[in-house]
Amino acid sequence: MNILKEFKQFAMRGNVVDMAVGVVIGGAFGKIVTSLLNDVLMPPLGLLTGGMDFTDLSFTLKAGVDGSKPVTLNYGAFITVVVDFILVAMAVFAMVKLMNSFKKADAPPPAPSVKECPHCLLSIPLAAKKCGHCTSVLA
Numbered sequence: 001m002n003i004l005k006e007f008k009q010f011a012m013r014g015n016v017v018d019m020a021v022g023v024v025i026g027g028a029f030g031k032i033v034t035s036l037l038n039d040v041l042m043p044p045l046g047l048l049t050g051g052m053d054f055t056d057l058s059f060t061l062k063a064g065v066d067g068s069k070p071v072t073l074n075y076g077a078f079i080t081v082v083v084d085f086i087l088v089a090m091a092v093f094a095m096v097k098l099m100n101s102f103k104k105a106d107a108p109p110p111a112p113s114v115k116e117c118p119h120c121l122l123s124i125p126l127a128a129k130k131c132g133h134c135t136s137v138l139a
Helices: 002-011 014-048 075-101
Strands: 059-062 071-073 114-116 123-125
Touching: 014 075
Parallel strands: none
Antiparallel strands: 059 071, 114 123
16 A cells, blocks of 8 residues: 555656656657658759659669679668758757747846845844944945
């Protein structure tokens, strides 16, 4: 019975629940980014490159003999992954920047209401003419 109680306490901790919410929101955000890339950014990019697909570009290091596969350096697949990464990074940056623009501007910090006594270095009200701690007259 003690194990169940400890598990409940662990599962209901704030950071576990926050992490679960983050994973769910991250999954949904991943779908948004994927749709942005596939449905919005890639069609115009495909038009610009003439529909060229880099994934099949490779350099043969050793030809295949007796039915074995050739040894190839698949630089096209690497180029595709790098371009995908750059597009995803740019899309995420744009989305985060857009979300941050919806946040309210931070309010300026409040004006100080106390000052330090030059004699005893304790905090006193701004309007004080005499320190309440050391009784020094303030200028």
